[in-house]
Amino acid sequence: MKNKNILIIVTGSIAAYKACEVVRLLRKEGANVQVMMSKSALEFVGKATFAALTNNEVITEIFPDTPKAGLEHIEMAMELDAIVVVPATANTICKTANGVADDVVSTTLSVCEQPTLFAPAMNFRMWQNPATMEAVEKLRKKGCMVLDPEEGQLASLHEGEGRLPKIIDIMNGIRNLFEMPLPLAGKKVLVTAGPTREAIDPVRFISNRSSGKMGYALAEKARNMGASVILISGPVSLPPIPEIEMIYVETAEEMGVSVQANCNDADHLFMVAAVADYSPVNPADQKIKRNSENKSIELKPALDILKSIKGKTKGKVIAFALETHDGESEAQRKLVEKGVDFIVLNYANEEGAGFESSTNRVTIFSKSGNQIELKKDRKDRIAQKIIEYTLNN
């Protein structure tokens, strides 16, 4: 969504407050957003809320008190990349379909030819009204995208089709407007990322150099390809990714519990985390004090998360192997032993690859015996290619 100019039109429905979340996500993903509100939308959410969320003036009047020269709504129509009407009321849908232009919202919609998405929210009887249905058909024929409202409990406590579509469907709809392919729409993707920490005492732990960058890049790409993503992250210094359910864990055990709880209905599992292989048998309750003797820490094998979910998920499992030597034979061994569909091999001792680096070079091995090498590239591009390859093989 980076640098896209998006006009969000908010019309008068109780779901108007949900437009705040759409605006927030678009801004976080780099879009420039301007909000226009109908008179009745102002009854539900204050103008100041959207002004603060967009860092932009909110348009509410076709004839403002201090008019600027020229036709502002036409000027704006030229610069926009897309228009999103959220929530879209029956009134706005019917007016737009029939060319009525009697206020700032309907005038803008009648002038603009940019890709337009309507996310309807209304009483179920209004949605079923033949006039609304006809208007929806007309708009779709014209090339506008009109999402179907969700079925469920409405604000009036009636059950029916009329709830605002889910935020993920609205965001995917917007991606669709920009012709971004969504091969993972409707799919659930689970990603683990970063290191784990195994306590030695309250202030010390065993960990590794994983930065989490590869796992975070995969999670973000999967989201951009339409998936609903859960990212189970060990301690890293990366910010949370918008639109993704973030679960923060520390130990291998905690990561294992989260993976087990979320793997059942996942369609793709990218196990990118560098999970501890060993953890201290008896972590000390108090800080261990220095003395002049040698010390040793007794270690026990940590939970092997991949083994623990074997047979518990129908999804495709993509594991990672970070090696310093014998990469190919190790990758082939892990592919069989861990019972996964793919192993992505990368090297810890290669410049511009592995932990902490912003680039990577990987080879993907599949259980069908195929393998493909992805040349050194930015981790986000490598992530895109890993998803595409594992999706299609």
Ligand code: CTP
């Ligand atoms: N993994 C896991 N649980 C562990 C360790 C690793 O699920 N306790 C997963 C990693 O997320 C990765 C894959 O297993 O997807 C391979 O990790 P790796 O550390 O290379 O494998 P190990 O079995 O730990 O083998 P090694 O002896 O090389 O460390």
